[in-house]
């Protein structure tokens with residue numbers, strides 16, 4: 001019989017098994033997925049997903065719900081927008097960050113959904129369905145797996161994603177927890193009678209304004225804070241906290257359960273954005289991708305970058321005080337941290353930036369090769385999914 005895997009302060013298995021049942025199932029707390037087997041894990045997962053899919057307007061979009069070899073989705077548009085992304089234990093999160101398997105499962109589910117929803121948002125598309133494939137170690141507590149769809153469906157209830165169903169998935173076993181999501185969407189229209197126009201990376205033109213839709217560097221700061229044991233992974237900003245504790249909690253939340261603004265893609269399309277992508281691998285690395293696709297140079301405004309870095313200097317200061325030997329670099333968090341899921345966008349010079357967008361710089365013609373000018377920090381590499 002497989003022992004439940006180490007999730008920091010998890011109770012001793014025999015004690016846990018006599019305790020309250022696992023949420024949403026009749027199983028004792030602490031029982032593992034290997035002990036209950038595929039059918040019972042699937043039943044627990046489906047209970048959460050089916051309840052989510054049954055609510056209007058989502059139910060109206062599912063012509064055939066999960067349960068057959070594939071689901072059938074109703075599309076209004078002639079074009080679908082497709083994206084996929086994997087989150088793997090060790091590379092994207094550590095289960096050892098959490099003491100509670102339910103909190104761990106919820107956060108992993110929310111982040112896996114959020115990073116995929118962010119990619120659709122970055123295409124100017126409305127998310128309609130997710131397919132969720134899970135690799136589960138046999139010794140993972142069932143409670144963590146039941147919590148996964150709770151995190152997924154919570155992410156789908158964010159403004160901008162309200163029509164998104166979970167159309168199915170797959171369960172398999174392997175040495176580490178991994179969640180792969182495929183997301184399906186439809187491009188937003190600038191206005192009801194206009195043709196759909198996905199937000200691509202290749203439309204930036206010299207003279208355009210470069211803008212960003214959300215905070216930068218927080219997820220990277222959160223990763224450092226959590227790894228140093230300075231902030232708990234489930235810390236969340238709350239009323240009554242000091243502004244500094246609230247900021248530290250916002251960094252933890254940005255890392256473990258990001259909630260990108262999923263209305264920003266539609267807003268960018270309506271405001272006539274010329275190009276856009278979401279910042280997942282670091283501002284400069286992703287900006288270089290946009291510059292290369294559009295064959296332009298992106299010039300960052302030093303004062304605008306400083307505004308992003310400034311609040312994180314206070315985070316770095318707390319980290320230095322509370323964790324001996326820590327050498328945080330708040331500028332590197334902003335420029336190359338990654339996992340921000342903010343929308344980096346370009347607009348024509350005359351366009352009014354939509355609410356929530358801040359100006360970051362200017363698009364210029366390049367003098368030889370596309371690239372970015374960030375006041376001497378251009379060498380910063382960002383995240384590489386194979387070499388870290």
Ligand SMILES: Nc1ncnc2c1ncn2[C@@H]1O[C@H](COP(=O)(O)OP(=O)(O)OP(=O)(O)O)[C@@H](O)[C@H]1O
Nearest residue numbers: 082083084085086115116119277278279280281385
């Ligand atoms: N194994 C693969 N097979 C086919 N296409 C791939 C594969 N891996 C990546 N791609 C394609 O390469 C492009 C860039 O991939 P990348 O993962 O960098 O996309 P992204 O969504 O911007 O990044 P992130 O994963 O950080 O969100 C995407 O269009 C993606 O579909």
Ligand SMILES: Cc1ncc(C[n+]2csc(CCOP(=O)(O)O)c2C)c(N)n1
Nearest residue numbers: 090091092093094280281337338383385
């Ligand atoms: C344990 C642990 N180690 C490192 C990181 C940092 N990290 C992981 S993926 C990624 C970029 C986006 O990836 P992708 O392009 O695959 O979506 C970054 C910056 C983390 N979150 N947890």
Ligand SMILES: [Mg+2]
Nearest residue numbers: 119122278280
């Ligand atoms: Mg992306």
